[in-house]
Amino acid sequence: MQNAQIQSFSKLVLYIMLFWIFAVNNLHAEKSDTIRVPKNLVFAGYAQYGKVLATNPYLRQAYAPDDKTIEFGALSFQVLRQTDGDQLWEQKYGLPTYGIGIYSARFPDNKGFGTPIAFYGIFKAPFKRWNKFSLNYEAAFGFTFNWEPFNPSENNYNISLGSTESVFIDLGANVNYTLSPHFDLGLGYSFTHFSNGALKSPNFGLNTFSPKITLEYRIKRIPLNVSKRQIPPFIRNTSVDFSIFGGEKNVLYKGNDVDTVRKYNGVYYPVYGFTTVVNRQVNYKSKLGIGMCLSYDGSYNSSVFVENGVPESKEAFQGNKLSLSVFPSYELVINKLSVVIQPGFYVLRKHSTNKEPSTYQRLGLHYQLGSHLFAGVNLRAYNYHVSDFLEWTLGYQLAISKKNSKYK
Secondary structure, X not given: OHHHHHHHHHHHHHHHHHHHHHHHHHHHHOOOOOOOOOOOEEEEEEEEEEEEOOOOHHHHHHHOHHHOOOEEEEEEEEEEEEOOOOOHHHHHOOOOEEEEEEEEEEOOOOHHHEEEEEEEEEEEEEEEEOOOEEEEEEEEEEEXXXXXXXXXOOEOOOOOOOOOOEEEEEEEEEEEEEOOOOEEXXXXXXXXXXXXXXXXXXXXXXXXXXXXXXXXXXXXXXXXXOOOOOOOOOOOEEEEEEEEEEEEEEEOOOOOOOXXXXXXXXXXXXXXXXXXXXXXXXXXOEEEXXXXXXXXXXXXXXXXXXXXXXXXXXXXXXXXXXXXXXXEEEEEEEOOXXXXXXXXXXXXXXXXXXXXXXXXXXXXXXXXXXXXXXXXEEEEEEOOOEEEEEEEEEEEEXXXXXXXXXXX
């Protein structure tokens, strides 16, 4: 079985390499005026081979025999846009690249994870550039499919993921070297996190940390001093964000009066709420703020009854499931996209017989849809590593003071 998986992974590597070479050759061969390829496109591919971090009981048990590690290999292909400094935010981030990618991973030693495939958006920017070298950071966010999820009868050891889908988060750093006018080679490390945001339990998550080798092809290399414009002084401004969110979370049934399959199907609860944040944008990249959130969590202080062998919850609105929290807020602003970090503290909610955390952490992405509207998705977690639920957000931004109209 292991040899077959390695052969399958090797074939995937070969197919992606052939496709990549074919695409690049066609770009050079294309002379017709009917098809015009943007000169700021970048095609990139990376490969990595490393280990899965033992961050939950299943993985620690799998590691135990002879200190064996669970290894994985991954490949990815990306289509990127190289910015040229025409907009001020591009200059503030050192002419970054951004785009979309596809990712595929294999676990030769463990067939219980399946063969996940992810689609994601990615942002890459330099810490520092020299002549032919650059030190860079990158961040990617997307969704993963095709996991082999937990199943009480067929895959009952894999408590890492309870569904076939998950969130894909990848953070990394690398050193790039310019090989030629068209090719760059990169060497670095990345941390990858997979979780379904408690949409289906169990959900202890899966984390990998491994070296990465990257090859980039640039149709035309953009000079670093292109489109240099004088950056005007930043005018600090204040705004108030009002937003609503909704979602769902899954909780496993702990009783023994139903069959195994229905027990692990669990019970689904609604979560929704209203958030207000007062933000002060202090420079082109950062917003600082303070906010409050009124939340309704259907699983909090919940009771479950069994009817015809199926566990069900009482769906009527109950006041003891409400909570009020406050939080400081930080936003990293990248043009119309914001990365949101908000550590929250519950200040008002009904006492629970379970040991519920008094704090939470919110990490999210918000996208500005216009002058006032924004939409996004947040992951709410507790204890800094346990997913609680996903918040699908829609909001309205009210400007209190004048914004920097020239920052485009």
